[in-house]
Amino acid sequence: MANVYAWPPVGAVGTEWTEDAPVNSSRSIITGRDYASAHARKRRLASITASSLGRGASGAGYMEMLKRFIAGGVGLVRLNSYPINWHLDAAAAAAWRQSHRVSWTHAGDDVGWRDGADLVTWFSGAVLTGTAGASGGWPILTVTGLPPSRLVARPGEFVTLFVNLADLTGATAQIVTEARSDADGVAVLRLFSALSGSGRVNIGTSDTGVFRATTIPRSVQPVGGDWTYSWQFREVFADEVGGFEEINPW
Template sequence: MPINVFPWPPVGVVAAEWTSTQPVARLRSGLSGRDVMQASQRKRRLASLEVSALAHGRDGAGYCEALKELLEGGIHAVRLLSTPVNWFLDESDRRAGRGDPRAAALRAGQPLAWFVGAAAPAGPAVAEGQFWLLPISGASTITRAARPGDFVRLYNPANRNVWQSLRVIAVRRHPLSGAVTLKVDRQPTIANGVVDLAGQDEGVFRVDGPLPRSVQPVTGDWRYSWSFREVFADEVGGFTERPNTWI
């Protein structure tokens, strides 16, 4: 039976973590004596969020209590987006697009498709060892295109619903032309795409452990500490998205 997947409520997050885990099994060969390590389970993302009760109009505590009811003890899940590596210092710059957001024209005569943050056309990707090099144009005026560990999204400019998340390993900028090439962790699968430099990773998560509790003090703010572990559709019989929960 599918589980419900709720969007994350519009609360004020004051601390965040986005990472992954991949358990491995360690074996020792009886013939050679060598250690052999291999993945024993699939890779999963982990997320932690600290929510202020009083931020965003003092609605944080109410949203958290409502979400706890909807999750029914942890049966159901939430859809989460990652935060930048330097989330506190870089978030405002990323959301502002480091200047005017760039637009990618779908085709001549059609409206422009606006992307969150700074978007730049991507050139052909080239393999370099186990990584891929993705050149982007029009980024010379951007103070910093990305940081190592950040996520970017590669969109199909003709259909914004088609996108791929890529993790940046390194950023190369030509010292004279200012041209930028992103070294990413996987092969880009969208040709002639547009790179959203404020893109985020995304996944479906269940609460890891008990649902959070928080005691309201006489004065001052208080927090809800959420810990999440990624869950996959084939493990739970599918997902039923509930996108308009908080509207």
């Protein structure tokens, strides 16, 4: 079993999240026809350039500690994707595309709300609902509760469907093309992979995976200004390392 360390709380100044799909290719000497087929598992690749002055000027220290924990790549890293499209657009849209469950406490104890005999669940943000389906051979997610007549999703973004109130993780899929809401605030998202069921929806979420660092960065501190650590990662699957042991030392 491999140790999987959480990425430290350090801001990124450059990111990449993509997929590698290795293929074998050949050509018939008789017909000249080209052939191609997959010869290995698809894997996600990630790049992160981290600011040394991030997190109150503690970024470099976090980077050095992560390097010690993973010991040259023996340990693995849990990563969440950053926005693939312009990150400022994603940040501005979060208020009307996402909701988050709110927990209430009093003196350190959890507080439950009820409407008669029914337990009340609180959310902050915009609560969207969606139903998974198919159209024209494509998996889709029909989302309601959006602002009317506007661009609501971009290609490459991720959407997460939570099937009930107890579901805090949800299932995530990638959006294939732009989606716009109609006059009633309803939009149909075309997906790369199918979701199932119906429930609360967040648009513009993150993908996640476990990765091995293929480049262990070194970075020299200048006399003035920021300096960065540039990481390259390649996805690792649980069955390749006998499972994952998730560790968050931060």
